[in-house]
Amino acid sequence: MSTSVDDAVRTLLLLMPRMVGRAKRTPPPPELASFNLAPRHLSLLSYLLLEGALGVGELAARLEVAPATVSLMVGDLSRKGVLRRREDDADRRRTIVSIAPEHHAAIDGWLGRGAAAWRVALGPLSDEQRALVVSTLLAFERALGADAD
Template sequence: MPRLVGRAKRMRPPEQLRSLDLAPRHLSLLSLLLLDGPQTVSQLADRLSVAPTTASLIVSELSRKGVLERREDEADRRRRIIDISEKSRTAVSQWLSPGAHAWRQALQPLTPAQRRLVIDTLRGYEAAVAELSGAVD
Protein backbone atom coordinates (compact mmCIF):
# COMPACT_ATOMS: atom_id res chain seq x y z
CA MET A 1 0.00 0.00 0.00
CA PRO A 2 2.76 2.54 0.77
CA ARG A 3 4.23 1.88 -2.70
CA LEU A 4 0.86 2.54 -4.34
CA VAL A 5 0.41 5.80 -2.46
CA GLY A 6 4.00 6.82 -3.13
CA ARG A 7 3.64 6.19 -6.85
CA ALA A 8 0.39 8.19 -6.98
CA LYS A 9 2.05 11.10 -5.19
CA ARG A 10 4.88 11.10 -7.73
CA MET A 11 2.48 11.51 -10.66
CA ARG A 12 3.33 15.05 -11.64
CA PRO A 13 0.50 17.08 -13.09
CA PRO A 14 0.93 18.41 -16.62
CA GLU A 15 2.57 21.82 -17.01
CA GLN A 16 -0.80 23.56 -17.39
CA LEU A 17 -1.84 22.39 -13.89
CA ARG A 18 1.45 22.61 -11.98
CA SER A 19 1.13 26.22 -10.88
CA LEU A 20 -2.34 25.63 -9.39
CA ASP A 21 -1.13 24.01 -6.13
CA LEU A 22 -3.46 21.05 -6.47
CA ALA A 23 -3.77 18.86 -3.38
CA PRO A 24 -5.04 15.27 -2.91
CA ARG A 25 -8.57 16.59 -2.24
CA HIS A 26 -8.51 18.14 -5.71
CA LEU A 27 -7.24 14.92 -7.26
CA SER A 28 -10.14 12.91 -5.82
CA LEU A 29 -12.77 15.36 -7.01
CA LEU A 30 -11.23 15.68 -10.47
CA SER A 31 -11.00 11.89 -10.75
CA LEU A 32 -14.72 11.56 -10.03
CA LEU A 33 -15.61 14.14 -12.65
CA LEU A 34 -13.24 12.67 -15.23
CA LEU A 35 -14.37 9.07 -14.76
CA ASP A 36 -18.07 9.53 -13.94
CA GLY A 37 -18.92 12.79 -15.71
CA PRO A 38 -20.59 15.99 -14.54
CA GLN A 39 -22.24 15.95 -11.11
CA THR A 40 -23.88 18.24 -8.58
CA VAL A 41 -22.03 19.42 -5.49
CA SER A 42 -24.24 17.15 -3.37
CA GLN A 43 -23.33 14.13 -5.48
CA LEU A 44 -19.63 14.98 -5.25
CA ALA A 45 -19.88 15.43 -1.48
CA ASP A 46 -21.58 12.06 -1.13
CA ARG A 47 -19.04 10.27 -3.33
CA LEU A 48 -16.10 11.91 -1.51
CA SER A 49 -17.66 11.30 1.93
CA VAL A 50 -17.36 14.96 2.87
CA ALA A 51 -19.85 17.61 3.92
CA PRO A 52 -21.55 19.49 1.07
CA THR A 53 -19.90 22.71 2.31
CA THR A 54 -16.47 21.09 1.97
CA ALA A 55 -17.24 19.90 -1.56
CA SER A 56 -18.57 23.36 -2.40
CA LEU A 57 -15.36 24.98 -1.16
CA ILE A 58 -13.22 22.66 -3.29
CA VAL A 59 -15.43 23.31 -6.32
CA SER A 60 -15.23 27.07 -5.75
CA GLU A 61 -11.46 26.93 -5.44
CA LEU A 62 -11.08 24.94 -8.66
CA SER A 63 -13.63 27.13 -10.44
CA ARG A 64 -11.67 30.28 -9.57
CA LYS A 65 -8.58 28.61 -11.03
CA GLY A 66 -10.48 27.84 -14.23
CA VAL A 67 -10.26 24.06 -13.82
CA LEU A 68 -13.99 23.54 -13.22
CA GLU A 69 -17.10 25.13 -14.60
CA ARG A 70 -20.64 25.31 -13.26
CA ARG A 71 -23.74 25.33 -15.40
CA GLU A 72 -27.45 25.23 -14.77
CA ASP A 73 -29.13 21.86 -14.66
CA GLU A 74 -31.59 21.89 -17.57
CA ALA A 75 -34.00 19.70 -15.58
CA ASP A 76 -33.89 21.90 -12.45
CA ARG A 77 -32.55 25.43 -12.90
CA ARG A 78 -31.97 25.75 -9.14
CA ARG A 79 -29.24 23.13 -9.30
CA ARG A 80 -25.75 23.59 -10.69
CA ILE A 81 -23.85 20.91 -12.55
CA ILE A 82 -20.09 20.78 -12.02
CA ASP A 83 -17.72 19.65 -14.75
CA ILE A 84 -14.09 19.96 -15.79
CA SER A 85 -13.65 23.02 -17.99
CA GLU A 86 -12.90 22.44 -21.65
CA LYS A 87 -9.58 24.28 -21.34
CA SER A 88 -8.47 21.93 -18.53
CA ARG A 89 -10.01 18.63 -19.65
CA THR A 90 -7.05 17.45 -21.74
CA ALA A 91 -4.51 18.24 -19.01
CA VAL A 92 -6.63 16.59 -16.28
CA SER A 93 -7.18 13.53 -18.46
CA GLN A 94 -3.47 13.31 -19.30
CA TRP A 95 -2.69 13.43 -15.58
CA LEU A 96 -5.32 11.06 -14.19
CA SER A 97 -6.18 8.62 -16.97
CA PRO A 98 -3.07 6.42 -16.57
CA GLY A 99 -4.17 5.52 -13.04
CA ALA A 100 -7.68 4.61 -14.17
CA HIS A 101 -6.32 2.54 -17.07
CA ALA A 102 -3.91 0.78 -14.71
CA TRP A 103 -6.77 -0.20 -12.36
CA ARG A 104 -8.81 -1.51 -15.30
CA GLN A 105 -5.83 -3.50 -16.56
CA ALA A 106 -5.13 -4.96 -13.12
CA LEU A 107 -8.78 -5.87 -12.43
CA GLN A 108 -9.73 -7.06 -15.94
CA PRO A 109 -8.48 -10.66 -15.63
CA LEU A 110 -10.32 -11.16 -12.31
CA THR A 111 -13.75 -12.69 -11.96
CA PRO A 112 -16.54 -10.44 -10.65
CA ALA A 113 -16.23 -12.15 -7.25
CA GLN A 114 -12.49 -11.54 -7.16
CA ARG A 115 -12.99 -7.88 -8.11
CA ARG A 116 -15.55 -7.53 -5.34
CA LEU A 117 -13.04 -9.03 -2.88
CA VAL A 118 -10.37 -6.49 -3.94
CA ILE A 119 -12.80 -3.57 -3.57
CA ASP A 120 -14.14 -4.83 -0.23
CA THR A 121 -10.57 -5.30 1.04
CA LEU A 122 -9.58 -1.76 0.06
CA ARG A 123 -12.71 -0.37 1.71
CA GLY A 124 -11.97 -2.41 4.83
CA TYR A 125 -8.44 -1.00 4.88
CA GLU A 126 -9.77 2.54 4.49
CA ALA A 127 -12.26 2.03 7.34
CA ALA A 128 -9.59 0.55 9.62
CA VAL A 129 -7.21 3.44 8.97
CA ALA A 130 -9.99 5.92 9.71
CA GLU A 131 -10.92 4.09 12.92
CA LEU A 132 -7.36 3.75 14.15
CA SER A 133 -6.52 7.36 13.38
CA GLY A 134 -9.71 8.68 14.99
CA ALA A 135 -10.98 10.11 11.70
CA VAL A 136 -14.74 10.44 11.41
CA ASP A 137 -16.70 10.23 8.16
Protein backbone atom coordinates in the same frame (compact mmCIF):
# COMPACT_ATOMS: atom_id res chain seq x y z
CA MET B 1 -1.73 -20.40 -5.43
CA SER B 2 -1.82 -20.53 -1.66
CA THR B 3 -0.50 -17.63 0.38
CA SER B 4 -0.57 -17.41 4.14
CA VAL B 5 -1.84 -14.25 5.79
CA ASP B 6 1.69 -13.41 6.93
CA ASP B 7 3.10 -13.92 3.41
CA ALA B 8 0.41 -11.66 1.97
CA VAL B 9 1.06 -9.02 4.65
CA ARG B 10 4.79 -9.06 3.89
CA THR B 11 4.12 -8.60 0.19
CA LEU B 12 1.65 -5.78 0.77
CA LEU B 13 3.92 -4.01 3.27
CA LEU B 14 6.50 -3.80 0.49
CA LEU B 15 4.02 -2.99 -2.25
CA MET B 16 1.92 -0.23 -0.66
CA PRO B 17 4.79 2.24 -0.04
CA ARG B 18 5.98 1.71 -3.63
CA MET B 19 2.48 2.44 -4.95
CA VAL B 20 2.10 5.55 -2.78
CA GLY B 21 5.59 6.71 -3.70
CA ARG B 22 4.87 6.30 -7.40
CA ALA B 23 1.64 8.27 -7.04
CA LYS B 24 3.43 11.07 -5.19
CA ARG B 25 6.13 11.21 -7.86
CA THR B 26 3.50 11.80 -10.53
CA PRO B 27 3.26 15.57 -10.45
CA PRO B 28 0.44 17.43 -12.11
CA PRO B 29 1.13 18.45 -15.70
CA PRO B 30 2.81 21.86 -16.12
CA GLU B 31 -0.46 23.54 -17.14
CA LEU B 32 -2.02 22.52 -13.79
CA ALA B 33 1.03 22.97 -11.52
CA SER B 34 0.21 26.55 -10.57
CA PHE B 35 -3.25 25.60 -9.25
CA ASN B 36 -1.91 24.05 -6.00
CA LEU B 37 -4.19 21.02 -6.27
CA ALA B 38 -4.61 19.14 -2.99
CA PRO B 39 -5.45 15.43 -2.60
CA ARG B 40 -9.11 16.31 -2.02
CA HIS B 41 -9.17 17.97 -5.44
CA LEU B 42 -7.79 14.82 -7.08
CA SER B 43 -10.74 12.71 -5.96
CA LEU B 44 -13.20 15.31 -7.19
CA LEU B 45 -11.40 15.63 -10.53
CA SER B 46 -11.22 11.85 -10.88
CA TYR B 47 -14.99 11.50 -10.47
CA LEU B 48 -15.62 14.20 -13.05
CA LEU B 49 -13.11 12.60 -15.41
CA LEU B 50 -14.68 9.14 -15.10
CA GLU B 51 -18.35 10.12 -14.84
CA GLY B 52 -18.57 13.38 -16.75
CA ALA B 53 -20.55 16.34 -15.45
CA LEU B 54 -22.17 15.80 -12.05
CA GLY B 55 -24.26 17.80 -9.63
CA VAL B 56 -22.72 19.15 -6.43
CA GLY B 57 -24.94 16.84 -4.35
CA GLU B 58 -23.89 13.79 -6.38
CA LEU B 59 -20.22 14.72 -5.96
CA ALA B 60 -20.70 15.18 -2.21
CA ALA B 61 -22.31 11.75 -1.88
CA ARG B 62 -19.56 10.05 -3.89
CA LEU B 63 -16.77 11.84 -2.03
CA GLU B 64 -18.53 11.19 1.30
CA VAL B 65 -18.33 14.84 2.35
CA ALA B 66 -20.86 17.60 2.96
CA PRO B 67 -22.28 19.45 -0.06
CA ALA B 68 -20.84 22.67 1.42
CA THR B 69 -17.35 21.15 1.25
CA VAL B 70 -17.82 20.27 -2.41
CA SER B 71 -19.21 23.74 -3.09
CA LEU B 72 -16.06 25.29 -1.61
CA MET B 73 -13.78 23.04 -3.69
CA VAL B 74 -15.81 23.66 -6.85
CA GLY B 75 -15.77 27.41 -6.21
CA ASP B 76 -12.00 27.37 -5.75
CA LEU B 77 -11.36 25.30 -8.88
CA SER B 78 -13.91 27.31 -10.89
CA ARG B 79 -12.17 30.58 -10.03
CA LYS B 80 -8.92 29.01 -11.23
CA GLY B 81 -10.58 27.96 -14.48
CA VAL B 82 -10.16 24.21 -13.88
CA LEU B 83 -13.90 23.54 -13.54
CA ARG B 84 -17.05 24.92 -15.10
CA ARG B 85 -20.33 25.40 -13.25
CA ARG B 86 -23.74 25.76 -14.82
CA GLU B 87 -27.34 25.63 -13.70
CA ASP B 88 -29.28 22.48 -14.48
CA ASP B 89 -31.87 23.39 -17.10
CA ALA B 90 -34.40 21.05 -15.48
CA ASP B 91 -33.80 22.32 -11.92
CA ARG B 92 -32.33 25.82 -11.56
CA ARG B 93 -31.41 25.12 -7.91
CA ARG B 94 -29.03 22.36 -9.01
CA THR B 95 -25.46 23.20 -10.05
CA ILE B 96 -23.78 20.95 -12.61
CA VAL B 97 -19.99 20.76 -12.49
CA SER B 98 -17.62 19.66 -15.26
CA ILE B 99 -13.94 19.86 -16.10
CA ALA B 100 -13.16 22.92 -18.21
CA PRO B 101 -12.59 21.76 -21.79
CA GLU B 102 -9.19 23.47 -21.96
CA HIS B 103 -7.95 21.37 -19.01
CA HIS B 104 -9.66 18.07 -19.79
CA ALA B 105 -6.80 16.56 -21.80
CA ALA B 106 -4.20 17.47 -19.16
CA ILE B 107 -6.31 16.03 -16.33
CA ASP B 108 -7.05 12.91 -18.35
CA GLY B 109 -3.36 12.40 -19.12
CA TRP B 110 -2.51 12.83 -15.46
CA LEU B 111 -5.30 11.06 -13.56
CA GLY B 112 -6.43 8.78 -16.35
CA ARG B 113 -3.24 6.72 -15.99
CA GLY B 114 -4.33 5.50 -12.56
CA ALA B 115 -7.79 4.59 -13.81
CA ALA B 116 -6.26 2.75 -16.76
CA ALA B 117 -3.91 0.83 -14.45
CA TRP B 118 -6.84 -0.21 -12.22
CA ARG B 119 -8.74 -1.37 -15.33
CA VAL B 120 -5.76 -3.55 -16.33
CA ALA B 121 -5.50 -5.00 -12.81
CA LEU B 122 -9.23 -5.48 -12.20
CA GLY B 123 -10.39 -6.28 -15.73
CA PRO B 124 -9.53 -10.01 -15.73
CA LEU B 125 -11.30 -10.56 -12.39
CA SER B 126 -14.89 -11.62 -11.93
CA ASP B 127 -17.40 -9.19 -10.41
CA GLU B 128 -17.09 -11.06 -7.10
CA GLN B 129 -13.30 -10.90 -7.16
CA ARG B 130 -13.36 -7.16 -7.90
CA ALA B 131 -15.79 -6.65 -5.03
CA LEU B 132 -13.43 -8.60 -2.77
CA VAL B 133 -10.45 -6.43 -3.75
CA VAL B 134 -12.40 -3.24 -3.11
CA SER B 135 -13.88 -4.45 0.19
CA THR B 136 -10.42 -5.60 1.33
CA LEU B 137 -8.90 -2.19 0.62
CA LEU B 138 -11.80 -0.48 2.41
CA ALA B 139 -11.33 -2.79 5.42
CA PHE B 140 -7.61 -1.97 5.44
CA GLU B 141 -8.40 1.75 5.41
CA ARG B 142 -10.89 1.34 8.28
CA ALA B 143 -8.35 -0.68 10.29
CA LEU B 144 -5.75 2.06 9.85
CA GLY B 145 -8.30 4.65 10.91
CA ALA B 146 -9.20 2.66 14.02
CA ASP B 147 -5.56 2.80 15.10
CA ALA B 148 -5.53 6.59 14.76
CA ASP B 149 -8.58 7.09 16.97
